[in-house]
Structures are given as C-alpha cells and as structure tokens.
Amino acid sequence: MTTAPVRMVQAHANHGAAAVDGDLVKVHFPRRIERPLPGDLVRLDAAGTLTEVLERRNLFGRGDGRGRFRPIAANLDRAVIVIASEPAPSRDLIHRYLAACLIRGIEPLIVVNKSDLPRPAQPPFTELESLAALGFDAIETRCRQEPDTGELKRRVGHGVTLFAGQSGVGKSSLLNALVPDLEAQTGKLSHVTGKGTHTTTTATAHRYGDDAWLIDTPGVWEYGLWKMEAETLQIGFPEFSEHAARCRFRNCRHRSEPGCGVIAAVESGALPAFRHEAWLRLLAEQERFR
Template identity: 40%
Template sequence: MSKRKLSRQQRWRIEKIQAERARRAEKRGAKESEQLAAGEYGPEQPGRVIAHFGRTLDVLPEGGEAPVRCHLRANLEGLVTGDRVIWRAGQDGSGVVVARGERDNVLERPDPRGQLKPVAANIDQILIVFAVEPEPHANLIDRYLVAAEATGIPPVLVLNKIDLLPDSGGALRELLDRYESLGYPVVTTTTARDGGLDALHRRLAGRTSVFVGQSGVGKSSLIDRLLPDEELRIGALSEDSRKGRHTTTTARLYHMPSGGELIDSPGIREFGLTHLDEDQVARGFIEFRELLGRCRFRDCRHRQEPGCALIHAVEAGEVHADRFASYRRIVDSLEDS
C-alpha cells in the first residue's frame, strides 16, 4: 500500500508538533539532570520492568523482592514489561529509569490501526494456551504458531482442561501428535486434579514465558494456581457461548515461587497476522522452509502453478494436507482483509 502524500501545510504542522515535543522533552531532561546532579537520586543499579503504566513503571531491583514505582527520563520511550533497565532510587521511595539494556527479543502485536506495538521483551518462550473447551481448531493453532515463529521466540503448545478429554484422547490427541512430530513441545494441564500442573512447572522453570491464547482457555486460572500469593481475577466461562472474558488489565511480570517468570499480557484474543506477507506466513509453517525457493517459478504462490514444490510435497505425503489447507486459508484471509 502506497503512503499518503502530505500537503505542504500538513508537513509544516507535523514538523511544528514534533519540534514542540522535542523542546518539552529537552526541558524535562534538563530538570531531571539537575535533580540527578543535585543528589536527589541514588547510584545507578540494574532492574527489570515488571509492569508499565504510561510514563511510570514498576521496576524490580536486581535481587530485590518489592518493586519500585519509577518515572521515565524524558529521552526514554517504548519501554515494555520484561525490559532490563538501569534506574536510580529517589529519597521519597520512588525512582527514575535512566537507561534501557539490550533486548534479546521483543514481542509485538498489531494495534487497531495495524501498527506493530511492543507488548513484552526478553522472553524465552511463548506459551500458546488452548483448551478442550472452547473447542480448538487447527487453523487457529496454526495462526498462533505462525505469529510466534515471526517473532523468533520459541512457541510451546499448552492444552488445558485435559480432564475433559475422552480416555482415548480423540481427534485432539491426534492433532497434538501431529504438532509434536513437527518438533513443537506440547504440555498438557488441568487444575481439576492434583499434579495437573507438574509438566507446566517443569516447562516454566528457569525461563521467562508469556501466555497467549483465545479468551476462555483458562490463562488467568492457570496463573492463579501457579502463583497462589498473587491476587488475580478470574473470568467465568459463559455457559451459553462457551467463551470467556478477559480479566487482566495490564501486562505484568510474575516471579514463580519454583523458579522462572511469567508475563501475563492482556488483550490478545488472536495473535494478529495482518502485518505479515505471504512469504512470512509460509515461513511460519516450519515444515515448508526447506521447500521454499524450490518451485519451478520464482514467483510461485503455491496455488495451481506447475512445478510447485509445496504442492508436490503434499501429494507425496511429506507435508500434511490439513497444514497446507490451513496455510492457504490464512493467506486468503490476509488478502480479504
């Protein structure tokens, strides 16, 4: 999509607004520098952002137990939960963040205007939570996997409420076996019986994780059980629609008593894919990657073109037909949007 051309007057207004913002930031920065130089703040020390509230943050000092409400220096923008920062403690019990450390990665999702917005940083794994109820569909799981693959953060599939599964496991168990055969870790959980979270505890230990998944799959319920000392609100599952309601209000990092950290990020009903192109979607299907670039035509779109390596792999049984159909539905939905 081509960018909209701006008139001279529109460009002038934008430049004027930006200049005014820069002057205000410069004034704030000068005032903060005076305060820092005057000794109103202590020495620099490392910390981790555990919650974000606009221009203020909750920062957990390295080795500390209680977070400190900190302000941002005027020249710092875009900090998110999970960021490693340098901060200084104030005499009044608050603090100021003066620098951000290097990021290992950042999790982003599109906002309502389609612009990518950072949600969390320095994550070791994305836990894609789904449940026996509401019934998961392979295409929805594939969408989450494609979005996770685009971030470069390893995904893990978490099937919750397995107490509702039939003894045989049914079609859902077969679906999980398919993903495991592709190399994706799969963890099953339930809060209905003792030991139902043991596998999840092992997966979380020593890692920083973020939960994503559609509403009603039990993300908040899982976190409530994993973090018994935290006061988390749990949304009830609607008996009529079999869909839940979101209950968290801000992305927050929680320390696990048994080790590891969880970032509960609100508002992610479906991981948006509108920011991805066809090639990125194709690469999000990990079994496609070795086949991409092997088609007869360089501009092959993997539809009906002769010599398509993906179609040949499906026909040969090397790529599951359902996964290829899921890929086509995702690409078609991006074109429709």
C-alpha cells in the same frame, strides 16, 4: 551513576512497576524514552525514573485490526500457547501463535489445559500429534479435580515465559497453580501502580522461583497477526522450507503455481494438508491488510 538493570513487570502509559531486590517499585517513564514492556531490562535513577531500556532479545506482540504490530512483552525465552476444549479455539489460532513465535524468535510450547474435560474430536485437537511430529510440542495440564501442572512447571522453571491464549482457557488459573504467592504479588503491584488488582487487563510478569518469570496476558478472543512479507510469514511454517526449495518460482506462494514443491509435498502426504490450508488463509489475510 549506572545502576544494575532491573526487570519491568508491568507498563502503563507513563508509569509502571519494576522488580528491585525482591521488591516492587514504581517507575516513571519520561517521554523521551521509548515506553518499556513487561520483561524489559531497564535502568532507573534514584528517584525511580527510567533512564534506559536495554537492548531486547526479542519482542512479542499481535496485530490490530489494521495489521499494525502491537507489542506485548519483551525478552521472552518461550511462549506457552494455552488452548482448552472450552472455549474452543478459533480457527487458525494455534497456527497464528506458532507463526508469531517463530517469526519473533521465541520458542513455542502448546499447553492443552482442562485435561479433566473430554478432548473434542476436531481441529486443532486432532492435529496435535501431527504438529508434534513437526516439532511443535504439546503438553496437558489441569487446574480442576486433581490438578496436574508438573510437566508445565518443569518447562518454565527458568527464563521468561509468556502465557498466551483465548480468554477463559485458564491462563490465570495456571499462573495461580504455579506461583504460590501470586495474590500477594498482585496486591503489592496494585498498591505500587495505583491500578486495580485485575492485572490481566494488562500483561504482567510474576516472579517464579529464583530464576524465572511468568507473564500473564490479557484475554483476547481472536489473536491476529500483523502485516508482513510472505517470506516472513513462511518463517512461521518452517516445515515448508525444504519443499519450497524445489518450487519452480523463487517467489512461489504455494497457492496454485506450476511446479510448486510445497503443493507436491502435500499431495504426496509429506506435508500435512491442514498446515497448507492454514498457510493459504493467513496469506489471504495478509493481502487484505494492503
């Protein structure tokens, strides 16, 4: 019997929950099938046992301390990268997230939450305009005072959106503002999985309207990339490519090589220096994984 695919909303070691006909059901994971992730489309048998994980469009994740890829969620249409004036974003956080999204084929959207607070006159806030000129859009939101989530709602009204960002920036507050029955969904989920209601200890997909899913992710302090080739990392810096085409060496890393088109573009002002500096730090970090 083949049943219609259903959406995984939460996954633990050997069980999770999926959305079936507007309800949540417990799913058992047999060992022979790769563990599914929130966002995955799966098939179940009548007993609620997983029988198949459908092919994924993409897979988002993070690197652990040793540079191994740790998956977080699958089949994303976009990732919202939430930053706020407090806690202040760690250095390169935004460049890491942007790179991860592009490398994984996921559209990024920068959200500056807590717009009721003054914007610090320091990176990455001072770089947002420049990032927008490179095609990395940013919008503002706030959950306090007079809440403002209208533009965000328009951007996430269809498809699957992952909410990423440091602990404390307001991911769960934004989810609460967007999903009116979030608490009810969370309570039901906890009943189904037997886990506590503090669901942001694990990535969780929430239904948003008829057409969309919003995935809340657990708080991280630092978001790390995983070990990859320099060519792959450069997918995360798409504005480099037209200049890199002029580098003298085909495998130029744009560090201090003679005839480097990227360095020339930084010197002429065609590329923002802060992106090149972030590139150099992420490249150096890659070499520490080896």
